[in-house]
Amino acid sequence: xxxxxxxxxxxxxxxxxxxxxxLGIGVPSLCSNYAPAGVMIHTENGLLGVGPIxxxxxxxxxxxxxxxxxxxxxxxxAAFDSAESFAIVRSGRLAATVLGGxxxxxxxxxxxxxxxxxxxxxxxxxxxxxxxxxxxVTMELTAKGAPKILRECTYPLTGKSCVDHVVTEQCVIDVxxxxxxxxxxLGGLGPSDIQxxxxxxxxxxxxxxVMDD
Amino acid sequence: MSGKVRxxxxxxxxxxxxQTIAVGGFANHGVPNALIxxxxxxxxxxxxxxxxxxxxxxxxxxxxxxxDRVHRVIGSHIGMNSETVDLVAKxxxxxxxxxxxxxxxxxxxxxxGLGGVLTKTGIGTVAEEGKRIIEIDGEKxxxxxxxxxxxxxxxxxSADPLGNLTYRGTSRNFNPLVAKAAAITVVEADxxxxxxxxxxxxxxxxGVYVDMILAH
Numbered sequence: 047x048x049x050x051x052x053x054x055x056x057x058x059x060x061x062x063x064x065x066x067x068x069l070g071i072g073v074p075s076l077c078s079n080y081a082p083a084g085v086m087i088h089t090e091n092g093l094l095g096v097g098p099i100x101x102x103x104x105x106x107x108x109x110x111x112x113x114x115x116x117x118x119x120x121x122x123x124a125a126f127d128s129a130e131s132f133a134i135v136r137s138g139r140l141a142a143t144v145l146g147g148x149x150x151x152x153x154x155x156x157x158x159x160x161x162x163x164x165x166x167x168x169x170x171x172x173x174x175x176x177x178x179x180x181x182x183v184t185m186e187l188t189a190k191g192a193p194k195i196l197r198e199c200t201y202p203l204t205g206k207s208c209v210d211h212v213v214t215e216q217c218v219i220d221v222x223x224x225x226x227x228x229x230x231x232l233g234g235l236g237p238s239d240i241q242x243x244x245x246x247x248x249x250x251x252x253x254x255x256v257m258d259d
Numbered sequence: 260m261s262g263k264v265r266x267x268x269x270x271x272x273x274x275x276x277x278q279t280i281a282v283g284g285f286a287n288h289g290v291p292n293a294l295i296x297x298x299x300x301x302x303x304x305x306x307x308x309x310x311x312x313x314x315x316x317x318x319x320x321x322x323x324x325x326x327d328r329v330h331r332v333i334g335s336h337i338g339m340n341s342e343t344v345d346l347v348a349k350x351x352x353x354x355x356x357x358x359x360x361x362x363x364x365x366x367x368x369x370x371x372g373l374g375g376v377l378t379k380t381g382i383g384t385v386a387e388e389g390k391r392i393i394e395i396d397g398e399k400x401x402x403x404x405x406x407x408x409x410x411x412x413x414x415x416x417s418a419d420p421l422g423n424l425t426y427r428g429t430s431r432n433f434n435p436l437v438a439k440a441a442a443i444t445v446v447e448a449d450x451x452x453x454x455x456x457x458x459x460x461x462x463x464x465x466g467v468y469v470d471m472i473l474a475h
Contacts, residue, residue, distance in 0.1 A: 089429065090359060090360075091285040091286070091288070091429045091432050092285075092428075092429050092431050092432050093428060093429050106428075107288050107289070107430060108288075108289070108416075108427040108428035108429060108430040109428045109429060110286075110288045110428075110429050111429070112285070112286065113286075114286050114287070114288070119428070125426070125427075125428050125429065125431055126431065127363070127426075127431050127432065127433070127434070127435045127436055127463075128285070128311070128359065128360075128362075128363035128432050128433045128436060129360075129363040129364055129366075129367045129436055131360075131363070132359065132360025132361075132363055132364070135360060136360060136378065136379070136380065165356065165385070166336065166337050166338035166344055167312070167334065167335050167336030167337050167338055167356050168335060168336070168356060168358055168359075168384075168386065169335050169336040169358075169359050170335070170358070170359035170360060171358075172358040172360075172361075172380050172381050172384060172386055173358050173359060173360035173361070173380045176378075176379050176380045176381075176382075177360075177380075202384065202385050203383060203384045203385075204384065205383070205384065206382070206383035206384075
């Protein structure tokens, strides 16, 4: 399984039947392949109940996700306008949101929408990290070797103290009040291999486990 | 069918330099493309565009950018449109970014006679710059002010002669919100239907918000 799908599968393991989840563009969107039965997918452009990617005559403009992919709505899907869509988001109805990340800080601040001097828009990300009950970030551990998990984010923030879990290709890290906890690690690596790729101190979980291949 | 149905010429005559145009649609989907043709035909320039995004370069809403009609954009995301990104970088378009949910609520307030909305979205980020933080019972909230346009452009699935509207799927997006949030609301519908053909319980945007419907 390639890295992207492995990260998506691990992030989707946080979902349970009955959850409503919102998936960002890229790796997060792949989580739909691994979500347990009974999870409903919300797309911020106004639909709850996103189903499989559509083709042929089922692929119509009016059923497109936020990334522009055409989908088939599941039985029981509901469509609504953007105000309703974000009422669902802000009011805590989303069990989880999965987003990409540029930087995550020791306290769980997330920067994922802009680099300095290139602010093209936060879209719905600020609402999602503020409203979802669990914020899961999928990202590579480093950007070409440079740490992305930092003491403080240097890029414009999406939200403060909002991240719960960071799923990378090498490890899973939880943000806790005590600090960052290394929870899972890829087979063959040790905690020190991860520690040297992140800036803040990592607490190694007592029950540190091995990530599935 | 007549009612609020108007010819393209009548609608083209609405647009003037410097207006604020609120446009429905999300990432090229559910966009009132025939009404954007009307704006282009009018020759109006220096427009403020109030919309979630600016589409792709020279596609859908992006045609207003490509044809140099817009001097200001209020939206949540312009990253899909390289021309908008370029013009913002050169200072030729002023950009105001608003988190998507707050943008929707600001339009809803603008169309509902409300003075603003309090949200936690954007607190501690650049989205709070220049806005008031209001503390209620020890909790901090960001005050987001109403937004309105001079003219709203709406894409509907069906419209009856009074302007009662339905939408389909994710093509609804910002359309019902812009429909309320402007002095004049103009609709482009995939289907023009007879009075009573839309059941009262199925109406999403009541015709009271609609001023004109583009003739087929």
